[in-house]
Amino acid sequence: MxxxxxxxxxxxxxxxxxxxxxxxxxxxxxxxxxxxxxxxxxxxxxxxxxxxxxxxxxxxxxxxxxxxxxxxxxxxxxxxxxxxxxxxxxxxxxxxxxxxxxxxxxxxxxxxxxxxxxxxxxxxxxxxxxxxxxxxxxxxxxxxxxxxxxxxxxxxxxxxxxxxxxxxxxxxxxxxxxxxxxxxxxxxxxxxxxxxxxxxxxxxxxxxxxxxxxMADKDLSKFFDTAELIELVWKGEEDSSNQIKANAFFVNNEIWFIRFMIARGANWKCNERLQEIRNKVFMQTNRMVFRYLSNGRRLEFLLLKYFPSLFYLLAKMQTGRMSE
The missing domain is CATH 3.90.550.10 (Spore Coat Polysaccharide Biosynthesis Protein SpsA; Chain A)
Structure with missing residues (x-):
């Protein structure tokens, strides 16, 4: 035994x-x-x-x-x-x-x-x-x-x-x-x-x-805990050899999170908070993280930064699954 x-x-x-x-x-x-x-x-x-x-x-x-x-x-x-x-x-x-x-x-x-x-x-x-x-x-x-x-x-x-x-x-x-x-x-x-x-x-x-x-709940406000914990993980990485990778984790998953929330029908109050997350991504992204992002995520990054309306429309067309 x-x-x-x-x-x-x-x-x-x-x-x-x-x-x-x-x-x-x-x-x-x-x-x-x-x-x-x-x-x-x-x-x-x-x-x-x-x-x-x-x-x-x-x-x-x-x-x-x-x-x-x-x-x-x-x-x-x-x-x-x-x-x-x-x-x-x-x-x-x-x-x-x-x-x-x-x-x-x-x-x-x-x-x-x-x-x-x-x-x-x-x-x-x-x-x-x-x-x-x-x-x-x-x-x-x-x-x-x-x-x-x-x-x-x-x-x-x-x-x-x-x-x-x-x-x-x-x-x-x-x-x-x-x-x-x-x-x-x-x-x-x-x-x-x-x-x-x-x-x-x-x-x-x-x-x-x-x-x-x-994850199937209609109360979207609870999902902002996900965004907060993603950021806590990134900011909690103290090892200098992992900080760029942790930053890539933050960028990758916060972009996914914004897309997920839009696909689930986030209302205007949620959208204000999503805008704050979007701004954090652009203000706090080291350019070296792009080596760790997929081509699809790099494209989403650019759309979210330069063509946010197009990003929004594309996100609305998605199912909002949490799996990616």
Missing amino acids: GELISVIVPVYNTPEQYLNECIKSVLKSSYSNIEVLIVDDGSNSEVARQCDGFQESDSRVQVIHQKNAGVSVARNNGIRSAAGKYITFVDADDTIEYDMLQTLYDLCNQNEADFVVCKFNEVHENSITQKQYTNETKVIVGNNIVSSFYLKLDIGWISCAKLIKTSLAKKASFPEGKRTAEDMYFVWQLCKMASKIVVIDKPYYNYRKNETSA
């Missing part, structure tokens, strides 16, 4: 079927030495009872009830309570493959890695988005870890689909009071501290896409 893995599941009024599927997938994992920390973030009494039911039926489940304070607080409380050598996060409406924990645990131990990253499937109401994967593993070490975070999509922004050494996770935290991109900020902290990580290009996590999720 391997070392204990703490599986942290934040719950807030999750539909009964989804929560059942989630916890069932974790408890039926081929890797059985786990503790499942269900953090109930002030759910209604029915969901709270459902959580308690899992604890009553399986000794590996522990329920932590807290007043509603948001997913970041719930995850941070889970981290503080974790007794395992490793931590993984599973959102309450998602599921994991039966061999995810075993596979990630083996990769972590074999490579003496600080954390392991796998890919995920996008599960829609009636379908699963099919993507091409190589099933290859890649080891990233030292300064290349945070560079990869800034410039590539290998590591990703989500805290799920990762197995993390608890000793590392306890040195980081999710930013409380933020409603979007809190995962990204947490992952960035991990990358800054890690010495070695492993990325496997195979999906073991099933991410449910639904219209009630945070």
Whole structure:
């Protein structure tokens, strides 16, 4: 039997079927030495009872009830309570493959890695988005870890689909009071501290896409937390060898953010804030970052700077997906 893995599941009024599927997938994992920390973030009494039911039926489940304070607080409380050598996060409406924990645990131990990253499937109401994967593993070490975070999509922004050494996770935290991109900020902290990580290009996590999720919310004001955290990441980079790459991360993602908000129908109040972000991009961009931007993003930069009306029209024609 391997070392204990703490599986942290934040719950807030999750539909009964989804929560059942989630916890069932974790408890039926081929890797059985786990503790499942269900953090109930002030759910209604029915969901709270459902959580308690899992604890009553399986000794590996522990329920932590807290007043509603948001997913970041719930995850941070889970981290503080974790007794395992490793931590993984599973959102309450998602599921994991039966061999995810075993596979990630083996990769972590074999490579003496600080954390392991796998890919995920996008599960829609009636379908699963099919993507091409190589099933290859890649080891990233030292300064290349945070560079990869800034410039590539290998590591990703989500805290799920990762197995993390608890000793590392306890040195980081999710930013409380933020409603979007809190995962990204947490992952960035991990990358800054890690010495070695492993990325496997195979999906073991099933991410449910639904219209009630945070990223599908119609309240656009919350998404400005994303823009603020992108800027905090850039300004938080103190290593001179990474500052240009961090600046490229800022430029790349703030332009994407402006486009995303316009595509989602940002109103005039939002547009004023988007204009402020646009001005920051142009005032605080080192010319050397262009080597790290795709041709498409360079074109968007120029359109946003010299032909903002055209940028706006093109953005309105897009779907507003958060995936790029």
